[in-house]
Amino acid sequence: MSFGTSAASRLSSKTVLITGASSGIGRATAFEFANASGGDIKLILTARRESALVAIKEEIEKLYPKSKVFPIALDVSKLPEIDAFVEGLPAEAKDVDVLVNNAGMVHGVEQVGAIAQADIDIMFQTNVFGLIALTQKFVPLxxxxxxxxIVNIGSIAGREPYPGGAIYCATKAVVKSFTETLRKELIATRIRVIEVDPGQVETEFSVVRFRGDKSKADAVYAGVEPLIAEDIAEVIVFAVSRRENTVIADTLVFPSHQASALIMHRKL
Ligand SMILES: NC(=O)c1ccc[n+]([C@@H]2O[C@H](COP(=O)([O-])OP(=O)(O)OC[C@H]3O[C@@H](n4cnc5c(N)ncnc54)[C@H](OP(=O)(O)O)[C@@H]3O)[C@@H](O)[C@H]2O)c1
Known part of the structure; x- marks a missing residue:
């Protein structure tokens, strides 16, 4: 898709850092930035799976020869690595214009009393502490x-907690609260703080939730037509490519069959 020449010129020569860019929404966002800028863009793509990032770099640079993609392994849950990552950014990509805090994950559907401590730790470390640590590095810059x-990916789960999602929902509620505070703290600046909250999107998200059990993940989407990662990528790039005085502060995006975290119309 294209938002026309004004969006392309607003994105021109920008440097965009995307976390969780190896799959799903992050990956689609990388392609969408390249497309909407006409290829005049630098993309720093991070995630744990470096080989997936390298494959995305090759694809984007082939499609958009003016673009420059930097695939850099980063585990956002490992806070001591974040300082070194930011300090070690290649000289030509140091001046980051857009930070997309997208890396996130969910483990399990256990209810309170039966949730493994390791799952609690990894969800908070990734979705909350990693996002906060990276944001803390870029706000002063x-x-x-x-x-x-700064674009933070929240979730309907952060607005409407549901049984079996106590920890994941809590992490996304933290993202919402943190994002709103940040927007208020930065009111006197031209720094835009944007939150995009997806509803149901079919990515690797449910496969991760069910620890690789594809049949359980597929059951989540039985009888419904979920969003695809590109739908959210378009919203992210739309928000960033508005006029500098326009802040798309907060966006909730559902597929048409969904009206809340749990209210869905299924054709079975
Ligand atoms: N899919 C949905 O229905 C949905 C709904 C609402 C919100 N969201 C949010 O959307 C965001 C993207 O999720 P998705 O749906 O695109 O799922 P996905 O396909 O599983 O992608 C998640 C991305 O996060 C990365 N990631 C996970 N843990 C990481 C870590 N410790 N350090 C660095 N990167 C890490 C993964 O890469 P590696 O494994 O290579 O590290 C992957 O690139 C998440 O914040 C999620 O909570 C998704």
């Missing part, structure tokens, strides 16, 4: 420059 965009 953006303040120095007087501008920058």
């Amino acid at each position: 953006f303040k120095e420059r007087g501008r920058g965009d």
Whole structure:
């Protein structure tokens, strides 16, 4: 898709850092930025699976020869690695204009009393502490420059907790609260703070939730037509490519069969 020449010129020469870019929404967002900018963009793609990032780099640079993609392994749950990652960014990609905090995950559907401590730790470390740590690194840099965009990927789960999602929902509620505080703290700047909250999107998300059990993941989407990663990528890139005085502060995106975390119309 294309938002036309004004969006392309607003994105022109930007450097965009996307976490969790090896699959799903993060991957689709990388392609969408390349497409909407006409290829005039630098993309720093991070995740744990470096080989997937390298494959995405090759694909994007082939489709958009003006683009430059930097695939860099980063586990956002390992906080001590975040300082070194930011300090070690290649010189030509150091001036990040847009931070997309997308890396996130869910483990399990156990209810309170039966949730493994390891699952609690990994969800908070990835979805909350990693997002906060990376944001803390970029806010001072953006303040120095007087501008920058921070896009945090929340979820319907952060607005409407559901049984079997106590920890995941809590992590996304933290993302919402943190994002709203940040927007208020940065009111005197040109730094835009944007939250995008997806409903149901078919990615690797449910496969991760069910620890690789594809049949359980597929059952989540039985009888419904979920969003695809590109739907959310378009919303992210739309928000970032608005006029600098326009902040798409908060967006909830559902597929048409979904009206809340649990209210869905299934054709079975
Ligand atoms: N799919 C949905 O229905 C849905 C709904 C609402 C919100 N969301 C949110 O959307 C975001 C993207 O999820 P998705 O649906 O695109 O799922 P996905 O396909 O599983 O992608 C998740 C991405 O996060 C990365 N990631 C996970 N743990 C990481 C870590 N410790 N360090 C760095 N990267 C890590 C994964 O890469 P590696 O495994 O290579 O590290 C992957 O690239 C998440 O924040 C999720 O909570 C999804």
